[in-house]
Amino acid sequence: xxKIILLIxxxxxxxxxxxxxxxxxxxSFLTIHFTHTVDGVPLDLTTNESELPYTNGAGQNYNVKTxxxxxxxxxxxxxxxxxxxxxxxxxxxEDASTLTLDLGELQNGTYSTxxxxxxxxxxxxxxxxxxxxxxxxxxxxxxxxxxxxxYMILEGTFNNETTFYNTHLGGTMGNDYSFQYNEKTExxxxxxxxxxxxxxxxxxxxxxxxxxxxxxTLTTDGIxxxxxxxxxxxxxxxxxxxxxxxxx
Amino acid sequence: xxKIILLLxxxxxxxxxxKEEGCTDPLAFNYNSEAEKExxxxxxxxxxxxxxxxxxxxxxxPDMIHPSDNSLTEEGIALGEYLFNSPILSYSEGLACxxxxxxxxxxxxxxxxxxNVNGVATPRNAMALINLGWxxxxxxxxxxxxxxxxxLGSITNPFSVNGTTDxxxxxxxxxxxxxxxxSAAFNNKSxxxxxxxxxxxxxxxxxxSANSKFDKYLKGExxxxxxxxxxxxxFNSEKGDCFHCHGTQQFADNLFHNNGLDPEPFxxxxxxxxxxxxxxxxxxxxxxxxxIEHTAPYMHDGRFATLEEVVEHYNLGGxxxxxxxxxxxxxxxxxxxxxxxxQDLVAFLKTLTDTxxxxxx
Numbered sequence: 239x240x241k242i243i244l245l246i247x248x249x250x251x252x253x254x255x256x257x258x259x260x261x262x263x264x265x266s267f268l269t270i271h272f273t274h275t276v277d278g279v280p281l282d283l284t285t286n287e288s289e290l291p292y293t294n295g296a297g298q299n300y301n302v303k304t305x306x307x308x309x310x311x312x313x314x315x316x317x318x319x320x321x322x323x324x325x326x327x328x329x330x331x332e333d334a335s336t337l338t339l340d341l342g343e344l345q346n347g348t349y350s351t352x353x354x355x356x357x358x359x360x361x362x363x364x365x366x367x368x369x370x371x372x373x374x375x376x377x378x379x380x381x382x383x384x385x386x387x388x389y390m391i392l393e394g395t396f397n398n399e400t401t402f403y404n405t406h407l408g409g410t411m412g413n414d415y416s417f418q419y420n421e422k423t424e425x426x427x428x429x430x431x432x433x434x435x436x437x438x439x440x441x442x443x444x445x446x447x448x449x450x451x452x453x454x455t456l457t458t459d460g461i462x463x464x465x466x467x468x469x470x471x472x473x474x475x476x477x478x479x480x481x482x483x484x485x486x
Numbered sequence: 487x488x489k490i491i492l493l494l495x496x497x498x499x500x501x502x503x504x505k506e507e508g509c510t511d512p513l514a515f516n517y518n519s520e521a522e523k524e525x526x527x528x529x530x531x532x533x534x535x536x537x538x539x540x541x542x543x544x545x546x547x548p549d550m551i552h553p554s555d556n557s558l559t560e561e562g563i564a565l566g567e568y569l570f571n572s573p574i575l576s577y578s579e580g581l582a583c584x585x586x587x588x589x590x591x592x593x594x595x596x597x598x599x600x601x602n603v604n605g606v607a608t609p610r611n612a613m614a615l616i617n618l619g620w621x622x623x624x625x626x627x628x629x630x631x632x633x634x635x636x637x638l639g640s641i642t643n644p645f646s647v648n649g650t651t652d653x654x655x656x657x658x659x660x661x662x663x664x665x666x667x668x669s670a671a672f673n674n675k676s677x678x679x680x681x682x683x684x685x686x687x688x689x690x691x692x693x694x695s696a697n698s699k700f701d702k703y704l705k706g707e708x709x710x711x712x713x714x715x716x717x718x719x720x721f722n723s724e725k726g727d728c729f730h731c732h733g734t735q736q737f738a739d740n741l742f743h744n745n746g747l748d749p750e751p752f753x754x755x756x757x758x759x760x761x762x763x764x765x766x767x768x769x770x771x772x773x774x775x776x777x778i779e780h781t782a783p784y785m786h787d788g789r790f791a792t793l794e795e796v797v798e799h800y801n802l803g804g805x806x807x808x809x810x811x812x813x814x815x816x817x818x819x820x821x822x823x824x825x826x827x828x829q830d831l832v833a834f835l836k837t838l839t840d841t842x843x844x845x846x847x
Contacts, residue, residue, distance in 0.1 A: 374548065
C-alpha cells in the first residue's frame with residue numbers, strides 16, 4: 239500500500255513539475271535605421287575635398303560634405319489601420335544619434351506598408367513650429383522665401399575641390415514640395431507574442447536625387463528660390479528611398 | 487538616623503533620574519545637545535527663501551537653457567550683477583567683467599583684444615554677451631558647454647581674471663554688500679568661486695535683446711526704409727546668404743563654421759584646437775547679429791573694424807581652405823553684390839540694434 243502511495247506521489251510531483259507556465263508574451267521593439275548610399279555604395283561624408291568619388295547622371299564628379307533632412311508622419315499600416323510612429327525626425331549624416339530611431343513596443347499584427355513624408359507638408363511646414371527642436375536653427379527656411387524649414391541640406395563639391403553645390407530642398411515661396419513615401423515593406427512582417435525585435439532600415443540613395451527622371455546639373459547657384467528645380471528634384475524623389483526589414 | 491540616610495538616598499535617586507529638559511531638535515537655533523527631554527522651547531530661523539525670476543521668451547526663441555541646480559532668482563541675479571561690475575573676483579582686483587564687456591558695446595569690447603589681469607593682451611576678441619541663455623556651446627571655439635562652465639572658466643583662467651575661492655573669501659570679509667547679496671542668494675552656502683559663477687551666470691541670462699527696430703517692424707510698430715528692406719531681402723536670399731548661419735529670430739545658429747577667413751595652414755585652429763579633429767580646424771561660432779552695429783570689431787580676432795569690411799569679406803567669397811563651409815559656395819567667385827546691395831545690407835544690420843539693451847535710451 240505504501241509503495242502505491244509513494245508511486246502515485248512521485249508521478250503527481252513529476253507531472254506538476256513538468257507543467258509549463260502559461261506562455262509569457264515576448265514584446266517586440268521597433269527600431270528604424272537610416273542609411274545612405276550612392277549607387278548602392280555606402281555614402282562617405284569624410285572624403286577629402288580633392289576626392290570626388292561619385293558621379294551623377296550629368297557626368298559630374300562630386301562628393302558629399304553635408305546631408306541633413308527631415309522626414310515626418312512616419313507610420314506603419316496594420317490590418318487596415320495606420321499606426322503613427324513619429325511626427326518629425328531629423329537626420330544628420332554626421333550625427334550617429336539621429337541615424338537610429340527607437341520607437342518602442344510594437345503591438346501584435348501584420349505590418350505591410352511603411353509610410354513617411356519626405357520634408358514637411360504644407361500643414362506642418364510653419365516657421366517656428368519646431369522652435370525647441372535641435373534642428374530649428376539648422377533647418378529654418380527664411381520667411382521671405384516661404385518660411386518653414388529646409389526639407390534637406392545636401393552639400394559638397396563638384397568638378398574640383400573649390401567648387402561647391404548646395405542642394406537645399408524646401409517649400410519655395412510656400413509651395414509644398416514634400417512627398418509621401420508609401421511602399422510595401424520589402425517583406426511584410428507579422429508580430430505575435432513569439433517574435434523578437436524588428437529593425438526597419440530606410441535607405442536614401444543620394445545619386446537618385448540627380449538622375450531620374452530629371453537629370454540635374456550641379457551649379458554653384460542656390461536653388462532655394464527656384465521653383466522649377468524644386469519640382470524636378472521632387473519628381474526624382476520617388477526613386478530615392480527604399481526599405482528593408484530584419485527580425486532580430 | 488537611619489531614616490535620614492534613607493531619605494537622602496531616595497532624594498539622590500530622584501534627582502539622578504531626572505532628565506535634563508531643553509530643545510532637542512538639531513534644526514533649531516537653540517538646540518541643546520545635553521537636553522534629553524523636549525520642553526517645547528525650540529526656536530527656528532525663518533525658512534530661507536528666494537524669489538523666482540522669470541524671463542519671458544521672446545517670439546521665435548526656444549525655451550531658455552536652465553541648469554537644474556541654478557534656477558533664476560531675483561537674489562542670484564542681484565549678486566551676479568554686483569559681481570559683473572565689481573573687481574572682487576579678479577586676482578589683483580584690477581578687472582571686472584565690465585572691463586571687457588561694456589553695455590554700450592553690446593557687452594563686448596571695442597578693442598581688438600583686451601588686457602588680462604596681468605596687462606597682457608588676450609588672444610581673442612571679447613565676445614558680446616547677448617542672449618547667451620540660449621547658447622550651449624560657448625566661446626569662439628566652443629571650449630565650454632553650459633554658461634556656468636564658461637563663466638567659471640573665464641573668472642578662474644590665469645590668463646584672464648585669475649580669480650580663486652581663497653582670494654574671494656578674503657575680500658568678501660571686507661565687503662558687506664557682497665556678503666549681504668551672497669547670503670540672500672545662497673543662504674549659508676560656502677563662498678566659493680563656483681557659487682560666484684552661478685550668480686554671474688544668472689545675471690548674464692538676463693541680458694536679453696529682442697526689441698530692435700526690426701522686431702518692432704515685425705510687430706507692425708515701425709516701418710523699415712527702402713534701403714533697410716532691400717538689405718533684409720538680400721540677407722534672406724541665397725545671393726547674400728546670411729541667413730543660413732545667422733537665421734531665425736536669434737540671428738545666429740550658434741554652430742561652428744569656417745567662413746573663409748584664412749588659408750591653410752591655420753595659425754589659429756578654433757574649434758579644432760578643442761576637439762582635436764582636423765575637420766574642425768578654422769571653425770568658429772556664428773554669433774548673433776543682434777546689436778552688431780555696436781559690437782565692432784568683428785570676427786574672433788577682431789580683424790574687421792566696420793560692418794562694411796565684413797560685408798566686403800563675404801562679397802569677395804572668402805578664402806578657400808579644406809574646412810571652409812560648403813555654404814560659402816561662392817568662394818573664388820564672390821557674391822557680386824552691387825554697391826547698393828552692400829549698403830542696404832549694412833542698413834538692415836543696423837535695424838538689429840536694441841537701443842535699450844545697449845543703454846542708448
